[in-house]
Amino acid sequence: MPDSFPALVVKKDDDSFSVGVEGLTMDALPLGEVVIRVEYSSVNYKDGLACTPNGRIVRSYPFVPGIDLAGTVANSTDSRFREGDKVLVTGYELGVNHFGGFSQYARVPADWVVAVPDGLTVRETMVFGTAGFTAALSLYHLETAGVRADQGPVLVTGATGGVGSVAVALFSSRGYEVVASTGKESEIGYLRELGAKDVKPRSETSAESKRVLEKEVWAGAVDPVGGSTLSYILRTTRYNGAVAVSGLTGGSDLATTVFPFILRGVKLLGVDSVFCPMDIRKDVWQKLATEWKPAENTLQRMVNREVGLDGIASAYPQVLKGEMRGRVLVRL
Known part of the structure; x- marks a missing residue:
């Protein structure tokens, strides 16, 4: 050395x-x-x-x-x-x-x-990194909670960021109908290249409302944004759906009610990548090297x-x- x-x-x-x-x-x-x-x-x-x-x-x-x-x-x-x-x-x-x-x-x-793990290069592990590992943990927790690709669309917020970009690619490679949310109209093409079927403006997915529940839309969601965006997601998640939250770029406050949880059975899942148990950590990295791994050109994008x-x-x-x-x- x-x-x-x-x-x-x-x-x-x-x-x-x-x-x-x-x-x-x-x-x-x-x-x-x-x-x-x-x-x-x-x-x-x-x-x-x-x-x-x-x-x-x-x-x-x-x-x-x-x-x-x-x-x-x-x-x-x-x-x-x-x-x-x-x-x-x-x-x-x-x-x-x-x-x-x-x-x-x-x-x-x-x-x-x-x-x-076999199936990943050293460079590819850092294409994922903490952000990608957090996105993969979100997939892990949502599927553990019962969310499946045939149950309806999955919303990914903050979709052009590190967590969001990897989440769009991971979920689409798993066969989910991914709807991406972003405040950057110029990046719609990028999100579609990663696999998003539709892209919604941030103004729609962070809109405030006096209604405690709205039309059921999402089977699941990956949210690294928090704040008013998470409030919107909880109001619009389908019966027995789940939301994986991992960030607060939109704010740490959460305005919601108990109604999504007691009337629709919505599950709010906290995602912590820092002290994730080693057995889950290894399992998720193994999945990223095998059945969850996006195509090479998607990784490079x-x-x-x-x-x-x-x-x-x-x-x-x-x-x-x-x-x-x-x-x-x-x-x-």
């Missing part, structure tokens, strides 16, 4: 804040049983927060962001992993309270590490661009503003 290697380092004190590429040594990395030569990471909302002075996500400085990483094991003191193994890490404290994936090398606890460490600064402001289409990969 090299004496030093590049990483994106965030620094903050009482008088200054900086984000830049610097050289690190192995001694600078936090404790863990597995050292990984990182090949790919990706840019997510939390990464944007970590790169801003008031993001309130980083607990101590200096810090290396990056809540995703995938690469090759360089060294391991845990018998579950050997040098040369292809592995990935998402969630847990990575990129939040533990140096993350915006670094050519990372050292992490072995309990966080997932072997890259979800990639907005690839950047190096020095290109992250141009990407995270767009992610924070909700202006990014699809995924930004970081190539180490």
Whole structure:
């Protein structure tokens, strides 16, 4: 392993804040049983927060962001992993309270590490990343709750973002009639390429109403938006339908009543990708490598661009503003 290697380092004190590429040594990395030569990471909302002075996500400085990483094991003191193994890490404290994936090398606890399953390349795991894993968990929870492709349309909100883009592709590849919601009229073609049968404007799927229930439309929904959008979804979900919620880009407040739940049996499913149990985590990644894997050209369409460490600064402001289409990969 090299004496030093590049990483994106965030620094903050009482008088200054900086984000830049610097050289690190192995001694600078936090404790863990597995050292990984990182090949790919990706840019997510939390990464944007970590790169801003008031993001309130980083607990101590200096810090290396990056809540995703995938690469090759360089060294391991845990018998579950050997040098040369292809592995990935998402969630847990990575990129939040533990140096993350915006670094050519990372050292992490072995309990966080997932072997890259046959059927996925290291790069493809980061096309999914935390956002895609969250979308896949939404599919997992909805199908566990009984939602099936023949029961009616599934709504995906925030559809041009990371979670939304992957959700459109995953559900359509599973045979669902996917209706995508976006505030970006210019991206309708992109969403149809991913498999959306119809696209609705954000103004329609976030409209407020005094009615506690409206016409039954959705068999299920994937919602990384929250706020008034989630209120609309709950009013319009079909009898015995389910909603998987994973985000709050539209706000954390929720105006609803008990009526969707007690009159229609609607199920509201919380999706947490950070501390997802390892048995479910491995199962979902295995499905993404096999029966849930979208076509290769669909995977590539979800990639907005690839950047190096020095290109992250141009990407995270767009992610924070909700202006990014699809995924930004970081190539180490």
